[in-house]
Amino acid sequence: RKEVEQDPGPFNVPEGATVAFNCTYSNSASQSFFWYRQDCRKEPKLLMSVYSSGNEDGRFTAQLNRASQYISLLIRDSKLSDSATYLCALHRGGSQGNLIFGKGTKLSVKP
Amino acid sequence: DAGITQSPRHKVTETGTPVTLRCHQTENHRYMYWYRQDPGHGLRLIHYSYGVKDTDKGEVSDGYSVSRSKTEDFLLTLESATSSQTSVYFCAISVAGDSQPQHFGDGTRLSIL
Numbered sequence: 604r605k606e607v608e609q610d611p612g613p614f615n616v617p618e619g620a621t622v623a624f625n626c627t628y629s630n631s632a633s634q635s636f637f638w639y640r641q642d643c644r645k646e647p648k649l650l651m652s653v654y655s656s657g658n659e660d661g662r663f664t665a666q667l668n669r670a671s672q673y674i675s676l677l678i679r680d681s682k683l684s685d686s687a688t689y690l691c692a693l694h695r696g697g698s699q700g701n702l703i704f705g706k707g708t709k710l711s712v713k714p
Numbered sequence: 715d716a717g718i719t720q721s722p723r724h725k726v727t728e729t730g731t732p733v734t735l736r737c738h739q740t741e742n743h744r745y746m747y748w749y750r751q752d753p754g755h756g757l758r759l760i761h762y763s764y765g766v767k768d769t770d771k772g773e774v775s776d777g778y779s780v781s782r783s784k785t786e787d788f789l790l791t792l793e794s795a796t797s798s799q800t801s802v803y804f805c806a807i808s809v810a811g812d813s814q815p816q817h818f819g820d821g822t823r824l825s826i827l
Contacts, residue, residue, distance in 0.1 A: 635813045646804055646818040647757070690757070694813040701747065701772070702816060706756035 604629040609691055609705035617713055620681045624708045626691030627673040635694035636674045638665055640687045641707065647690055650676075681712045717741045718819035720805050726825045733792040735822050737805030745808035746788040747816060748772075748780065750801040757804070763788055795826045 608627045616622050636653035651658065653665040653674050664677040674693070678685055688707040695703055717740035727733055737746060748760040749772075759772030761780040769780050777799060781789045792799055802823050806816040 635815075637815050646821050649815045649817065652815060692815075701759060701762055702813075703759075704757040706754070 606630060606695075606703050607691060607693060607705045609708050611706060611708060613709040613711050615711045615713060616681055618681055618683060620712075621677065621679050622681055622710060623675055623677045624689055624691075624710075625673050625675050626693075626705050627671075628693055629672065630693075630695060631669075631672065633693045633695065635702075636665075636667055637692045637702070638663075638674075638676050639690040639692060639704075641690055642687050647704075650689070678710075681710075683712050683714065686710055686712045718805060718807055718817065720803075720819040720822050722822060723820065724823045726827065727795055728827055729796055730794050733795050733824065733826075735790040735803055735805075735824070737788045737790070737819060739786050739788075739807050741807075741809075742785055743807040743809055744785070745811065745816075746782065747806040747808070748778075748788065748790045749804045749806065750774065750799075751804060751821075752801050760790065760803075797826050800824060800826045 606629050638650040639647040640650045641647040651660050651665050653667050657666040662679045666675045688709045690707045691705040692702045719738045721736045744765050747762040749757045751757050758774045760778050761772055763769045763782045779791045802821050804821045805819040808814050808816050
């Protein structure tokens with residue numbers, strides 16, 4: 604299994620739809636997980652951290668499944684403005700303490 | 715806003731020339747990173763720094779060097795640019811520590827002809 608893997612999409616959904624992305628990882632020692640949003644030709648921006656108990660921020664819900672080694676991002680009531688690429692990131696664990704990023708999942712919300 | 719400024723924002727240069735990209739931060743953060751982002755590869759770590767004169771290699775460090783002589787500046791140098799180094803380069807900082815989320819600068823679009 605690759606260190607981190609995301610379905611590249613694109614996910615094309617109508618406004619108001621609920622959409623979910625997964626990100627699988629191989630290193631069971633990873634302790635910190637994040638979702639980023641990246642708009643076209645812009646820098647990645649932190650969307651939310653992912654906690655073991657799951658966390659919610661408005662229409663966005665992030666969950667961690669350690670047993671199956673994946674994190675998920677759920678977007679409810681999709682807006683046109685949610686169209687972007689969503690990157691997962693996780694701490695490598697061990698002594699090399701830096702983040703590894705997934706290649707991103709592209710979301711396109713249509714009217 | 716993490717107070718990160720990258721310069722230049724865009725650059726076009728020729729193969730074989732030296733190129734230096736600058737990342738400047740205003741908030742005295744200890745941890746700084748340089749990434750490149752390419753289609754099909756995502757974000758890949760080039761070099762990172764844990765403090766002044768304390769740097770280490772990332773996964774794609776060949777052909778790149780870095781320096782950090784002041785907390786606020788992290789420089790990325792391509793000693794002799796090649797076309798394979800055409801990319802978008804992002805600098806990032808970590809506010810709270812190495813395993814914590816990173817915040818990115820606006821990026822530098824570098825084209826090497």
